[in-house]
Amino acid sequence: MRHRGLGNWIHRRREKSRGKTAIISPFGELSYDELADRIDQLAAALADAGVSRGDRVAYLGENHPAFLETLFATTSLGAIFVPLNTRLVPAEIAFALKDSGASVLIFSRVLEGLAVLAHRQLSTETEDVTEPSLGLLIAVNDGEPVDYARPDDSPEILQYEDFLASSAGAEHRDVPVALEDPAVILYTSGTTGNPKGAVLSHQNFTWNSFNVLVDYDVSSTDVAMMIAPMFHVASLGMGVLPMLLKGATVVLEPKFDPGRTLELIEKHQATSISGVPTTYQMLCEHPDWDRRDISSLGKLTCGGSAVPHRVMDAYEERGLSFSGGYGMTETSPGATSMQPAMSRIKAGSAGLPHFFTDIRIVDPLGEPCSVGEVGEIQIQGPNVIAEYWNRPDATAASYDEGGWFKSGDMGYRDEQGYLFISDRLKDMIISGGENIYPAQVEQEIAQLPQVGSVAVIGVPDEKWGEVPKAIIVLRDGFQLSVAEVREYLADRVAKYKIPPTVEFVADMPRTASGKIRKTDLRKKYAN
Known part of the structure; x- marks a missing residue:
């Protein structure tokens, strides 16, 4: 095996989980062997179009099997996947495409207007362009495009399924890829200036997945409801990738709707779901909350902030407890985890460091803080990124001399080592x-x-x-x-x-x- 990264995961999983359902979505179901075949087809088509090691392939769309096919096909070639936030405006999309130097954009047909307008803006910005220009636009047919004023000089758009079938050869390609090689560029939303592209390596996602498998007891029999967008690192890193690595089943939903989510939990006997406190609040306040059978659920993970006690009460009345955690894009994203048994005892805590990750709290001089003393949270481990894309200044400013990543978050640890978040330093x-x-x-x-x-x-x-x-x-x-x-x-x-x-x-x-x-x-x- 020459490819040691993400691009080989589904190929290897095909042999171990042949016939097992990998993905369920409104667009159909795919077994692991069917998913692997489609990934190989797409990889062959991208290679025929000139995509090779180190090139960037962007994706703009909500949760859809094509997102994962593009991720795994791109990384199987040693190229780099760039998922884009669908809530951005054309200028922001254009910035990410230009900054990353993406040569291919695969996008949801529903968002054709956003993709075309971003491409048009990108094509007018010709100064200091040293990276390859965006030359290939491919639409995934997932619905009708939102109305938009189509420019007269609109680019040619290929259809995803036609592009997928365009290559004569679809054998799996074992391209040399090391764990340290870049796999994904995720743009972080900055408070000032343009966002930075966090470069997540194959190693980062692999070790983060190991952390999830160890600390959240992921099983191949799990059925995971994925209601948060995969272009966000929490959904991708904490949910989808560990589940697929383990051979579980992932239920993809393009949009979160509390009533439909409750329906799908019952229909597919989902065992796992993740979200933010607002997600869980909307579920337990929905009229169908008491009418749906959600007894299959065993794993509820929540990030973003503490779960209000009244929301915890609603779930505990149905025998369910939360796992919490803390992290960020730069940690792929997990840094700490809270086990359900401790969610009440350590209410408000983000838990203990993940199994293969270390955290520490330091004062403004970089000295370790004492128990209960608030300081900056710093993180170290194989799930922490090594750099920002083309931003050596930002990279240098984000690490101390010992290689600890400076999170910019404030917090403290109690006598048992549990982390409590005080706030963002900037907040x-x-x-x-x-x-x-x-x-x-x-x-x-x-x-x-x-x-x-x-x-x-x-x-x-x-x-x-x-x-x-x-x-x-x-x-x-x-x-x-x-x-x-x-x-x-x-x-x-x-x-x-x-x-x-x-x-x-x-x-x-x-x-x-x-x-x-x-x-x-x-x-x-x-x-």
């Missing part, structure tokens, strides 16, 4: 010289039964420099006043941490993974 509020970590205040407000979601941001103040402000979305049919919020917090957090003002809003701006975009909230509400 910390300094009020009258006191540090306020919004996550603490948010976790307290989230316990109010009237609160659907909450975010706390810093706003300018003449006297204190900065004070916290709470942004709250109420649950349907509930009411809450500013006075009630402040009264509730009075004996739960220090007085200087209580937000003087509260803004009640209809909805929150969110990332594709469901996390609240505080940058957008600051722009709108921090005046």
Whole structure:
């Protein structure tokens, strides 16, 4: 075996799981051997089109079997896969395509307008282009395109199934690929400037998958509901890849709908599901919650923030407990995990380091913090990236001299080593010289039964420099006043941490993974 990376996974799994269902989606089912055959076909077609080792192939679309076929076919050639966030605008898509130097874009036909407009913008930006230009556009027929003004100079678009069948030879290619070679470029959403392309190697995803297999007891008999988009590292790294590595079955859903999700859990006897607190809240508040049989579920993983106690109560009433965790794109993405048995005992904690990963907490001078002392979380392990794409400056700034990755997150560890996240370093509020970590205040407000979601941001103040402000979305049919919020917090957090003002809003701006975009909230509400 010369190929030691992701591109060989399904080929090797074909022999061990022949006839076993790999993927279930609204577009049909694929067994492991059928999936392997399609991957080989696509790899042959991409190779015939000139794609070779080190080239970049981009994908723009929601969850679909073609996403995984493109990932594995691309990496089987030693090329690099670039998944794109479908919530971006054409200019942002164009930036990622240009920055990565992608020569192929495979996209959802529903998003044809976004792809074409991004390509058009890319073609007008000719200055300082040293990477290969985007020359091949391929549409996956997954629905009708959203209406858009098609430019007169629109590029030629090939159809995915036609392209797949265009190659005469579809034998599996054992191209030399080392674990250290780049596999995927994932663009991280920055708070300022353009996003950075995190280069995730075959090693990063492999060891992250090992961490998941060890710490979450993944089995080949698992049926995993994947309702979060695979272009987000949590869905791909913590869900899909470990499941396929183990030979389990993955149920792909293009969009999250709580009613349909409950229906599919019952229909397919799903054993595993992952999401953010909002996902789980929407499921347990849906009218079908008590009418659907979800007894097959055994693994519930949640990231992004702490699960409110009332949501935990709803699941525990049905015999279900949560596994938590902490991570980021740069850690592929897992850094810590929380076992279900400890979710109540260590409520609010992100758990212990993953089996093959280390974390530490350091002060501003880089010295280890004592138990309970807040400092920056730093991470080390074979699942941590080595670089950002064409950004040596960002790479150098992200590691200390000992090779520890500087997360930019603040937290502390208790006597048993459990990690508690205080906040992002950039989100910390300094009020009258006191540090306020919004996550603490948010976790307290989230316990109010009237609160659907909450975010706390810093706003300018003449006297204190900065004070916290709470942004709250109420649950349907509930009411809450500013006075009630402040009264509730009075004996739960220090007085200087209580937000003087509260803004009640209809909805929150969110990332594709469901996390609240505080940058957008600051722009709108921090005046």
